[in-house]
Amino acid sequence: MNPELEFPPERMREIGYRVVDGIVNHLATLRDQKVGAKGDPTTLLAALAEPAPEQGMEFEAVLEQLERDIFPNSMHVNHPRFLSYVPGPGNFVGAMADALISGYNIFAGTWISGSGPAAVELATIEWLREICGMPKSTGGLFVSGGTMANLTALAVARHVKLGERPEGGTVYFSDQAHSSLEKALRVIGVPSSNARKIPSGAEYRLPVSELTRWVAEDRAAGKRPFCVIASAGTTNTGAIDPLRELSAFCRQQDLWLHVDGAYGAAAAISERGRQLLDGIGLADSLSLDPHKWLFQPFEIGCVLMRDIAHLRDTFRILPGYLKDTQQYSAEFNFTDHGLQLTRSFRALKLWMSIKVFGMAAFRAAIDRGFAQAEFVEARLRGMPGWEIVTPAHMGIVCFRYSNADDAAHLRLVQAVMQDGFALITSTVLRRRTVLRTCTINPRTTNDDIEQSLKRLDMLARELK
Numbered sequence: 001m002n003p004e005l006e007f008p009p010e011r012m013r014e015i016g017y018r019v020v021d022g023i024v025n026h027l028a029t030l031r032d033q034k035v036g037a038k039g040d041p042t043t044l045l046a047a048l049a050e051p052a053p054e055q056g057m058e059f060e061a062v063l064e065q066l067e068r069d070i071f072p073n074s075m076h077v078n079h080p081r082f083l084s085y086v087p088g089p090g091n092f093v094g095a096m097a098d099a100l101i102s103g104y105n106i107f108a109g110t111w112i113s114g115s116g117p118a119a120v121e122l123a124t125i126e127w128l129r130e131i132c133g134m135p136k137s138t139g140g141l142f143v144s145g146g147t148m149a150n151l152t153a154l155a156v157a158r159h160v161k162l163g164e165r166p167e168g169g170t171v172y173f174s175d176q177a178h179s180s181l182e183k184a185l186r187v188i189g190v191p192s193s194n195a196r197k198i199p200s201g202a203e204y205r206l207p208v209s210e211l212t213r214w215v216a217e218d219r220a221a222g223k224r225p226f227c228v229i230a231s232a233g234t235t236n237t238g239a240i241d242p243l244r245e246l247s248a249f250c251r252q253q254d255l256w257l258h259v260d261g262a263y264g265a266a267a268a269i270s271e272r273g274r275q276l277l278d279g280i281g282l283a284d285s286l287s288l289d290p291h292k293w294l295f296q297p298f299e300i301g302c303v304l305m306r307d308i309a310h311l312r313d314t315f316r317i318l319p320g321y322l323k324d325t326q327q328y329s330a331e332f333n334f335t336d337h338g339l340q341l342t343r344s345f346r347a348l349k350l351w352m353s354i355k356v357f358g359m360a361a362f363r364a365a366i367d368r369g370f371a372q373a374e375f376v377e378a379r380l381r382g383m384p385g386w387e388i389v390t391p392a393h394m395g396i397v398c399f400r401y402s403n404a405d406d407a408a409h410l411r412l413v414q415a416v417m418q419d420g421f422a423l424i425t426s427t428v429l430r431r432r433t434v435l436r437t438c439t440i441n442p443r444t445t446n447d448d449i450e451q452s453l454k455r456l457d458m459l460a461r462e463l464k
Contacts, residue, residue, distance in 0.1 A: 171226070239394075256284045299346070379453050
């Protein structure tokens with residue numbers, strides 16, 4: 001029995017050392033492990049189906065079950081040969097920051113409960129503002145990921161542009177936009193009939209000419225266009241919508257411009273990324289995900305708002321039990337600027353990682369991601385039977401096995417997953433199934449890519 005839910009200091013140290021040893025061993029041997037596994041639902045759920053134990057057991061026994069039954073039944077998204085979706089590289093400093101956050105049990109919702117954490121978050125947001133080239137009036141906050149960042153931004157856009165009369169509000173985005181945006185629109189009350197998914201152009205970008213036509217037609221029909229969503233690095237191909245052109249159009253038409261940079265915005269750290277993302281600082285709101293191209297452990301997303309007052313105007317509600325948080329105007333309360341009151345100290349891991357490694361290291365890692373996508377493309381072009389569908393762009397390449405139909409490509413993905421050496425998955429472009437790699441993990445080497453593509457080629461030929 002342990003009704004205090006406490007351990008003496010020496011026992012806490014034993015447990016802590018055991019956990020850190022496990023993390024270090026996992027990271028040190030990651031390249032030698034399989035990329036992961038997908039557990040069979042029947043077996044896995046049965047193995048964990050038990051009544052909640054009345055009496056506790058030793059921590060080591062619980063950890064052994066975790067290491068035996070749970071961790072092996074997951075994809076290691078930080079694995080150097082996890083080339084699918086968008087890898088979550090993470091880093092050890094970020095992991096230790098998360099341990100500190102949990103150990104100190106930081107509450108980062110109000111200044112009165114976490115002034116130090118709030119100051120760190122404000123400083124880190126300022127770093128991101130500068131990276132993205134947004135004006136001094138910009139502010140923001142950290143959230144769980146791109147989905148919540150997009151939801152936060154679109155809620156502000158609706159509030160600012162439509163006020164208390166959201167009827168007829170219409171939003172525009174390309175067919176390459178992330179699915180989180182459609183979820184967010186549903187949550188804020190924009191019906192699917194008012195969510196204009198415009199077919200992308202030849203380079204999978206939002207065509208301004210089509211956007212112009214749709215906005216004009218909707219206004220003529222009595223609808224109320226209020227927001228355009230641009231992508232700064234789509235998940236499918238890394239495409240970047242014409243940000244400067246879209247900004248000029250939105251200013252002319254009095255529309256809000258939200259840029260979904262969850263995947264690509266952080267690449268603005270590097271000179272190459274900054275050139276590709278030209279115009280990103282013109283956004284009214286911007287989402288980005290530090291757990292992608294800033295190499296942080298899950299969860300950490302960010303929303304930046306060109307005018308920070310819009311966040312406060314949208315989200316500030318002051319009940320009696322929070323009156324004490326409003327006594328001093330210089331104190332910043334993040335709960336007034338977003339959905340959450342209860343919120344973790346997410347900023348710490350990014351702040352510590354940048355302090356420990358330095359921006360030059362992050363810049364080099366981002367450039368490496370660009371270069372390795374080009375290496376993937378070059379290797380595929382030299383492999384008989386393979387064709388490039390979209391060339392290397394923002395760390396992403398899409399390609400096909402020439403002699404295989406859509407069904408065969410889906411079977412190939414399953415074969416790759418069962419093989420476990422690497423993971424390469426599919427997407428759909430122009431109603432055609434293609435394979436796709438994303439090479440943003442700093443752990444990934446040219447040899448990892450070389451061996452993964454050789455394995456893929458072998459499996460493709462076996463499926464013929």
